[in-house]
Amino acid sequence: MAPQRFHEQFDQIQRSMPDVPLALGPDDAAEFIYEKGVVLARDEDAGLVEDNVRTHFTAATGLSADQIRRAGPETNRSGITRIQVGDPSHGDMNADRAVAHALRALREPEGRAGHRMISRNHVVSIAVNSCPGDEPVPAPLTQGTNPAPAEGGHTADSAVGVLVIDNGLTHDHAAVPLLAHVRGDVHETETDGRGNLLQYIGHGTFIAGLVAAVAPNTDVTVRSTLNDAGAILESEFGERLFDAVDRDGWPDVISLSAGTSNGRTDGLLGVAAFMEELRQQRTLLVAAAGNNASATPFWPAAYASLPEYQDVVLSVGALRGDGEFGACFSNHGPWVNAYAPGERLTSALTGFDAPVPYEYQHSTYDACRYGFSYVCTCQAPRHTGVLSENGTSAKPDQVMFEGFAHWSGTSFATPVVAGMVAAHMTAHKETDPRAARKQLLEANSEFAEVRGTHVPALRPATWRPVPVVQRAVPVVQRSARA
Known part of the structure; x- marks a missing residue:
């Protein structure tokens, strides 16, 4: 069975966070992992984000208007608020339409070019690679x-x-x-x-x-x-x-x-x-x-x-x-x-x-x-x-x-x-x-x-190179054209 490294890591991380529903992203490729049904906003933007999702996108999120709410502490030193914008039980690990819809809809506010409104709640990890090079x-x-x-x-x-x-x-x-x-x-x-x-x-x-x-x-x-x-x-x-x-x-x-x-x-x-x-x-x-x-x-x-x-x-x-x-x-x-x-x-x-x-x-x-x-x-x-x-x-x-x-x-x-x-x-x-x-x-x-x-290349003086073995590449014989 061919290894599916990223999906295996996803399963491993999901087991370490049993109470957090996770998805692979972006929606068409497995490049990162994020929390389903939730976006992040700066504290000062949280109310605006809530109002926009509640007013315009309730049908797409799978939630009623009163379910779209702040899902974390009101404030913290990082200045970030978690906002629930969708039902995390909807869909599978390969997509979260509610989060994707909110990201597309809530871009730069009028008159504030370059101001980022919201983000997925990504998983920061040591374990994100498709090659099994991180097992000792x-x-x-x-x-x-x-x-x-x-x-x-x-x-x-x-x-x-x-x-x-x-x-x-x-x-x-x-x-x-x-x-x-x-x-x-x-x-x-x-x-x-x-x-x-x-x-x-x-x-x-x-x-x-x-x-x-x-x-x-x-x-x-x-x-x-x-x-x-x-x-x-x-x-x-x-x-x-x-x-x-x-x-x-x-x-x-x-x-x-x-x-x-x-x-x-x-x-x-x-x-x-x-x-x-x-x-x-x-x-x-x-x-x-x-x-x-x-x-x-x-x-x-x-x-x-x-x-x-x-x-x-x-x-x-x-x-x-x-x-x-x-x-x-x-x-x-x-x-x-x-x-x-x-x-x-x-x-x-x-x-x-x-x-x-x-x-x-x-x-x-x-x-x-x-x-x-x-x-x-x-x-x-x-x-x-x-x-x-x-x-x-x-x-x-x-x-x-x-x-x-x-x-x-x-x-x-x-x-x-x-x-x-x-x-x-x-x-x-x-x-x-x-x-x-x-x-x-x-x-x-x-x-x-x-x-x-x-x-x-920064190589410490006490580091010893490890010999590299080249994989044999088969030679394909081709007949000459007449």
């Missing part, structure tokens, strides 16, 4: 991490503060020497009823290990802003980002390995207030470009392309194992600032309490999902997943993790670059992370090829 593979402890730990130690009074916005830490992470100074939130539940590690558990631990390896003189804090499936609604995301910086203070660097596309070029309505506050701080946001193999802007990373955020955000794509070309799954485009190794990196997944089993959720493909000729994470290592083979007699593959893992994704290229910014700050006694961003990119003389374009 066991790695022997004797092999060490890749990138290997850089020279230098941790000095509390000069350490660079790095806040990782993710899904938390494994309970035994401190057993890994590399993570001795890492603090933060621990997963509430790590295994299922049979003792198998849940998908994406260890994602935040793995990221913390990469930051600490590239930049030993860092104080890394991991916050479980996302749920254990690595997802959150856009309406909640901005508020949770505010919560994280309120709790820990604005750090030097934020490493964020999550996002969503939305078909727009002006960002996410749900994080607009946070991004505006970020502009007023000195913090640098290093954000993953996403794993859709697409040039469509992926937010918040794509804020790096907006003039007012060019010094505030550093967007990161992934290079394949040899570091010479883009990974098959990596998003790309002019909104991506730089690329870093992001395929088959090695870091800590758990501590050393005991080996823990893991059952693969997604099957590999027979060939690269995107038509690349090298043997990519779509194909190898080969495994059979429970979601891909659901309803068949195929038995999913199970492995044991004893601490370290190989893992792939722009999720992991991102903390590599966050670590490089932090290491630059330490080496050059630079206290301004945004200045360090500029200096790092200007001093870089290395490039890679991504989709026929030469792009800046």
